[in-house]
Amino acid sequence: MRSLPLAGIRVLDLTRLLPGPLASLHLADLGADVIKIEDTGAGDYARDAKSGYGDVNYFQLINRNKRSLRLDLKQAAGVEVFMRLAGDADVIIESFRPGVVDKLGVGYKAVSSINPKIVYCAITGYGQDGPYRERAGHDLNYLGYSGLLDQIGTQGGTPAMPNFQIGDLLGGSLTALVGILAAIVDARASGHGRYVDVSMTDAVFAHTLFPLLAVLGLGHALPRGEDVLSGGLPCYGVYPTSDGRHFAVGALEPKFWQLLCETIGRPDLKPCAYLMGSEGLRIRRELEAVFVQRSFAEWTAVFDKVDCCVTPVLRFEESLANEQLQARGMVVEIDGVKQFTPPYKISEMPFEVRMPAPAAGEHSDDILREAGFSADEIASLRSRKAI
Incomplete structure (x- = not known):
């Protein structure tokens, strides 16, 4: 069996809560060998985050x-321990406010001076510069x-x-992953890492394409x-x-x-797909009057047989049991807790849960x-409460 795509990549993850930990997941x-580094106090706050839904919290879902x-x-x-680990790492991810890691002595400048190939990603709300930083x-x-x-x-x-x-998630997780993976490829080729500055506000802003189109066209x-x-x-x-449920109509193509229109018995509406303003509102009301005549189950039976981008709006518990998502293996149970599997299917890479979410300091x-510390050194660090 082939090794996993990022086998041999070591990641030091200083992030907490949701954006960074999902990226490192x-x-x-x-x-990748992801080492979750938590402080000796509260650690990752998500461990104790109260969801209001019982004993399960999202820490378990994003830290396997x-x-x-x-x-x-x-x-x-x-x-000193961090810098020894950083000397042999490939990626560092942090989500402190700008400047914090530099004050601690573990920022990009310090790490890159001993490990020029390091990819160092900072995830923040507004970025490393600008008036809101x-x-x-x-x-x-x-x-x-x-x-x-x-x-x-x-x-x-x-x-x-x-x-x-x-x-x-779009900003702090997926945008960070794009930057990190691009920098890893470059570091492997050139021997030089990069600093990846991710602003979650920038990431959302950069994807608001249709509002931008409107501004460009209408002002x-x-x-x-x-x-x-x-x-x-x-x-x-x-x-x-x-019955108070909903259907999603995405029939954009003629x-x-x-x-x-044929399926719902309203061929007269065929010329009306792209009307907007008051006329578009009138046609929406016509469609509402049609859809409200039948139940969710009845419309599901109708449109299961018609391929026109009209689908039921499922409740989330229904999505968990949906035949398509089940067939794709999108849900797995780990220690009795349902979780999502990766949304990408890569050839010769079966999904595997190697470890459940770790206890604080478990490893x-x-x-x-592995980093070369002796038993006496580890005992000394523990006695000083450095670990």
Whole structure:
């Protein structure tokens, strides 16, 4: 069997909560040796994050296949340990506010001086420079500054808060992965690493393509719920059924719209797919009147047989059991907890859970021994509470 794509890559992960740990989860699933470095106090706050849903929290879902080392970087001994590990690492990921790692003595300049091939990624809300660099923030704040939050929601309503952390996950996780993997490829070829500065606000902003199109063409973004893909077109929207459920209509292409109109018995609507404004609203109301005549189950039976981009809006527990997602192996159970498997399927790379999410400091001794620390040195570090 071939080795995993990132086998041999060592990652030191200083991040906490959601964005950084999800990025390092992907690296770990791809075979990297991810060492989760937590302080000797609270460690990763996500360990004790209360979801309100019982005993399971998201720490368990995003920290599999990693090892854990507890390390006090406020002690010189802790910094010395980190730098010894960094000398042989490929990637470091951190998510402190700008300048913190430099004050601790473990920033990019310090590490690259002993390990020129290091890829050092910093994930922050606003980036390493600019007037907001020092500000605190969460996902909703990044969406607000990027202009995206103002675009999410229905016509005439207030901005909607998505139960999907767009800034954290698109920005802090996936955008960071693009930069890290590109820099790893370059470092392997050139022997020189890079500093990867990821701003979650930048990442969201850089993907707001349709609002930008509106500004370029009209001089301003369209109001919430009125752009082509947010409710402005009748052929692309969400329609209620008789029992309070919904169907997603994505019949953007003429052939799909025409087939939809035939299926619901409204061939007269065929010329109306791309109407906007008051006329588009009138056609949406016509479609609403049709969809509300049948139940969710009835429409599901109808459109299962018709390929026109009209699909049920599933509740999440229904998605977990969905036949397509099940066939793709998208859900796995680890220690009795359901989790997502990687969303990419790579040839000759079967998904494997090598380790569940680690206990804090679970692998400290193993990691230090591998780095050449003697039993006496490890005992000394522990007595000083540096680990």
